[in-house]
Amino acid sequence: xxxxxxxxxxxxxxxxxxxxxxxxxxxxxxxxxxxxxxxxxxxxxxxxxxxxxxxxxxxxxxxxxxxxxxxxxxxxxxxxxxxxxxxxxxxxxxxxxxxxxxxxxxxxxxxxxxxxxxxxxxxxxxxxxxxxxxxxxxxxxxxxxxxxxxxxxxxxxxxxxxxxxxxxxxxxxxxxxxxxxxxxxxxxxxxxxxxxxxxxxxxxxxxxxxxxxxxxxxxxxxxxxxxxxxxxxxxxxxxxxxxxxxxxxxxxxxxxxxxxxxxxxxxxxxxxxxxxxxxxxxxxxxxxxxxxxxxxxxxxxxxxxxxx
Amino acid sequence: xxxxxxxxxxxxxxxxxxxxxxxxxxxxxxxxxxxxxxxxxxxxxxxxxxxxxxxxxxxxxxxxxxxxxxxxxxxxxxxxxxxxxxxxxxxxxxxxxxxxxxxxxxxxxxxxxxxxxxxxxxxxxxxxxxxxxxxxxxxxxxxxxxxxxxxxxxxxxxxxxxxxxxxxxxxxxxxxxxxxxxxxxxxxxxxxxxxxxxxxxxxxxxxxxxxxxxxxxxxxxxxxxxxxxxxxxxxxxxxxxxxxxxxxxxxxxxxxxxxxxxxxxxxxxxxxxxxxxxxxxxxxxxxxxxxxxxxxxxxxxxxxxxxxxxxxxxxxxxxxxxxxxxxxxxxxxxxxxxxxxxxxxxx
Numbered sequence: 001x002x003x004x005x006x007x008x009x010x011x012x013x014x015x016x017x018x019x020x021x022x023x024x025x026x027x028x029x030x031x032x033x034x035x036x037x038x039x040x041x042x043x044x045x046x047x048x049x050x051x052x053x054x055x056x057x058x059x060x061x062x063x064x065x066x067x068x069x070x071x072x073x074x075x076x077x078x079x080x081x082x083x084x085x086x087x088x089x090x091x092x093x094x095x096x097x098x099x100x101x102x103x104x105x106x107x108x109x110x111x112x113x114x115x116x117x118x119x120x121x122x123x124x125x126x127x128x129x130x131x132x133x134x135x136x137x138x139x140x141x142x143x144x145x146x147x148x149x150x151x152x153x154x155x156x157x158x159x160x161x162x163x164x165x166x167x168x169x170x171x172x173x174x175x176x177x178x179x180x181x182x183x184x185x186x187x188x189x190x191x192x193x194x195x196x197x198x199x200x201x202x203x204x205x206x207x208x209x210x211x212x213x214x215x216x217x218x219x220x221x222x223x224x225x226x227x228x229x230x231x232x233x234x235x236x237x238x239x240x241x242x243x244x245x246x247x248x249x250x251x252x253x254x255x256x257x258x259x260x261x262x263x264x265x266x267x268x269x270x271x272x273x274x275x276x277x278x279x280x281x282x283x284x285x286x287x288x289x290x291x292x293x294x295x296x297x298x299x300x301x302x303x304x305x306x307x308x
Numbered sequence: 309x310x311x312x313x314x315x316x317x318x319x320x321x322x323x324x325x326x327x328x329x330x331x332x333x334x335x336x337x338x339x340x341x342x343x344x345x346x347x348x349x350x351x352x353x354x355x356x357x358x359x360x361x362x363x364x365x366x367x368x369x370x371x372x373x374x375x376x377x378x379x380x381x382x383x384x385x386x387x388x389x390x391x392x393x394x395x396x397x398x399x400x401x402x403x404x405x406x407x408x409x410x411x412x413x414x415x416x417x418x419x420x421x422x423x424x425x426x427x428x429x430x431x432x433x434x435x436x437x438x439x440x441x442x443x444x445x446x447x448x449x450x451x452x453x454x455x456x457x458x459x460x461x462x463x464x465x466x467x468x469x470x471x472x473x474x475x476x477x478x479x480x481x482x483x484x485x486x487x488x489x490x491x492x493x494x495x496x497x498x499x500x501x502x503x504x505x506x507x508x509x510x511x512x513x514x515x516x517x518x519x520x521x522x523x524x525x526x527x528x529x530x531x532x533x534x535x536x537x538x539x540x541x542x543x544x545x546x547x548x549x550x551x552x553x554x555x556x557x558x559x560x561x562x563x564x565x566x567x568x569x570x571x572x573x574x575x576x577x578x579x580x581x582x583x584x585x586x587x588x589x590x591x592x593x594x595x596x597x598x599x600x601x602x603x604x605x606x607x608x609x610x611x612x613x614x615x616x617x618x619x620x621x622x623x624x625x626x627x628x629x630x631x632x633x634x635x636x637x638x639x640x641x642x643x644x645x646x647x648x649x650x651x652x653x654x655x
Binding site for chain 2: 044048084088091092093094095097098099101102103104105106107108109110111112113116227230233234237270271272273274276277280281283284287288291292293294306
């Protein structure tokens with residue numbers, strides 16, 4: 001049985017496979033953004049972090065020969081950009097959303113500036129786990145080539161889901177994010193907490209970038225990330241600041257992104273770009289449906305500037 | 309007056325810091341900053357040719373910056389300039405094609421009006437969502453950017469594609485007579501004049517008109533605006549609509565003065581660079597004219613820097629990012645400099 005003979009089943013399979021593959025970067029950026037927003041800040045610059053992560057991950061993998069060192073390098077570059085966001089946002093009367101836009105421009109430029117030498121060479125890629133061994137159908141095998149980062153991301157989501165309400169650190173982050181004044185009065189360091197949350201959020205986004213360049217699509221080139229980082233903020237709203245919901249939302253967005261290319265294989269062309277816009281339309285529709293003039297979004301941290 | 313000196317000095321300081329940091333960055337990449345800055349000057353401002361390129365870049369930047377600055381006056385952070393520009397460009401083409409055969413001047417005016425109307429409607433959508441449903445305008449305009457670009461790509465790759473052009477995916481072209489020439493003598497298209505006029509008009513409107521004052525009250529304190537009975541919904545729509553119209557006009561100008569047809573060439577980041585210009589200008593429409601010129605020059609010098617130093621085009625983007633960060637950080641200084649603090653108390 002070949003891929004084309006699978007017909008509409010092939011489309012469904014490609015969407016499932018695509019959901020798993022494409023969702024991983026979505027998952028990491030949305031978890032990072034969730035953590036940052038739980039502390040009361042918004043980092044709109046994760047697109048730049050993502051690209052810097054992709055570039056440094058690819059470069060480090062190429063130079064050292066180890067893709068996992070690449071992931072580490074990506075995480076480090078993400079931490080630096082997160083720290084930069086926090087440092088500027090910590091200053092009085094500085095709008096964190098605007099800082100995010102600045103970091104989006106800065107990070108994107110920096111990634112393409114420093115990444116120029118890595119456009120040609122081939123870096124070692126991250127291994128994948130072949131979970132489709134039970135089947136003889138190549139399409140199923142291809143769909144179930146899953147990166148270990150996908151499972152790490154899911155584990156991270158459940159860990160965050162547990163840690164935010166159950167650990168001292170998680171509670172401090174939430175207290176600072178819900179009411180900075182009260183947290184300060186209770187003696188918790190607001191800016192320090194937010195700095196750490198934004199830095200760690202940057203680490204996650206950096207790892208998401210490493211996935212892009214070292215796993216899928218697995219190359220370093222311009223146009224590598226198509227707004228996945230910018231979408232992080234929307235994803236988090238969609239997931240209602242719940243790390244486990246981030247998993248479902250990422251899978252949904254991954255599947256939606258895979259729909260256009262999958263439809264093309266069965267001859268439904270002409271709607272390629274429109275299906276590509278599905279995640280954005282979906283998010284906007286959800287925002288419209290769930291927002292209200294009278295009260296803020298359910299589950300949103302009280303200090304969040306996008307929510308007042 | 310002193311407040312203006314304070315603004316000018318702090319902004320100049322932030323720019324100086326950004327250029328110093330970028331110099332360090334160049335040093336770290338084994339480039340001589342002085343040589344690079346000399347080329348930046350040459351490529352952006354030094355010759356009549358580079359000035360033309362700079363002014364050509366500055367024209368759309370002024371208009372997309374207004375898309376940030378006008379809503380900002382009402383307390384909204386709109387980042388949808390890119391989408392409004394694209395919407396304006398597409399509708400400008402549609403209007404031009406639909407209304408072929410009119411006198412040239414009428415046709416051009418119609419095409420520009422269609423672009424402005426489309427851009428205005430595009431951002432007004434975000435304003436309406438904000439007012440009616442409380443949807444955050446920053447997020448909705450960000451999403452609308454992607455939706456507009458997807459619509460553009462969809463339309464030019466199928467429904468309005470010009471199949472006679474095989475090398476490039478592009479839409480039908482507007483009738484040739486509707487295209488505008490350069491302003492005689494300086495070799496820059498008329499979009500520049502439109503951009504400057506739009507900034508002047510926005511300044512007058514925001515400073516000296518009743519609706520402008522009402523928008524400022526709304527931006528200053530929405531609750532107070534409500535209590536004194538201002539029509540908040542209408543003012544929100546007005547601010548968003550005018551801002552969007554400016555960006556839509558930028559798209560139409562790119563059509564009538566540069567491309568003649570809609571294509572991916574409309575999506576070159578004017579919307580995002582416009583956000584930088586607006587923040588550099590501290591949302592002041594007159595200052596936008598100057599800073600659009602500055603940012604346009606930095607962008608325009610990218611090509612020359614690339615050829616001279618074999619460095620990536622992205623260098624100019626790194627510099628723009630650094631400037632943006634320094635300018636935002638400099639917000640912390642307002643009211644902190646003693647010289648101005650004393651003066652403020654007395655003034």
